[in-house]
């Protein structure tokens with residue numbers, strides 16, 4: 001389990017991000033609904049939740065692969081949602097992404113050294129004569145043999161290719177790494193090695209990592225904090241090592257399907273009842289109301305509860321909960 005001691009210093013401040021997609025016939029799909037989160041320097045922040053809850057859309061807004069509909073994402077004092085042209089290009093040096101599928105991420109005709117050094121070429125930060133040495137340095141960082149610099153990606157394993165993807169993402173020495181399901185295409189044993197590698201690089205470089213992941217057991221072991229999304233909303237933020245103390249009925253339901261499996265003895269695996277509502281017709285009130293066995297007629301169906309403080313670095317958005325301390329929640 002990872003320590004949850006965090007500095008006050010944050011590298012990203014996501015404020016009230018809304019992302020809507022037009023889906024025809026005048027209808028609008030809300031993929032992210034007023035998301036506010038901070039990413040602290042040197043932390044790994046997991047974004048978890050069922051398929052379609054808006055995790056990748058949020059990552060793409062951070063990477064500026066999508067424009068937000070409204071809201072801000074501050075990197076230092078720069079609102080990256082407003083950057084254009086050369087300013088936007090320069091910002092990409094600081095925030096890099098590792099994609100899910102290492103098998104389709106690279107041009108098969110490029111040598112490993114050119115794949116790794118491509119971001120440096122893009123910023124005119126390297127001469128061709130320096131590429132081999134730089135690529136070897138990055139291969140050492142991701143614990144791959146240096147002598148593969150002149151090879152092509154085709155004959156490498158998925159795990160090796162993902163290490164190359166990490167080397168390429170880190171070659172510009174970014175402050176933030178966004179990993180969108182970066183291990184889910186790999187075998188379980190390889191997943192663990194890639195996660196350990198990311199953690200050891202993080203210790204050396206104080207990198208901040210956003211880790212989008214379905215695997216709650218992995219998040220529990222490797223991340224500092226977890227933000228739980230449901231239907232485009234952040235419903236709970238808490239120390240990842242305290243996931244089992246989650247307060248939001250959705251997080252609790254999500255966890256019941258994972259953690260009992262790891263305990264000996266008798267148990268039944270509980271799954272979430274009902275269907276996730278369509279993000280095209282978001283209900284008024286709490287997004288989880290129709291699947292929540294504790295839903296109250298008054299309140300839950302009328303307004304979305306704000307994130308309320310539940311403990312150190314722990315906030316949950318539920319009408320059943322009170323604020324532990326009378327203060328505005330800052331996730």
Ligand SMILES: Nc1ncnc2c1ncn2[C@@H]1O[C@H](COP(=O)(O)OP(=O)(O)OP(=O)(O)O)[C@@H](O)[C@H]1O
Pocket residue numbers: 021022023029030031049050051052053054055056057058279
């Ligand atoms: N370009 C798009 N146009 C329209 N709808 C989109 C677009 N991209 C995503 N969506 C919708 O937005 C919602 C959130 O999708 P998103 O990919 O962010 O979810 P996710 O939590 O990352 O899911 P998964 O875990 O399956 O990757 C989904 O309903 C999805 O269908």
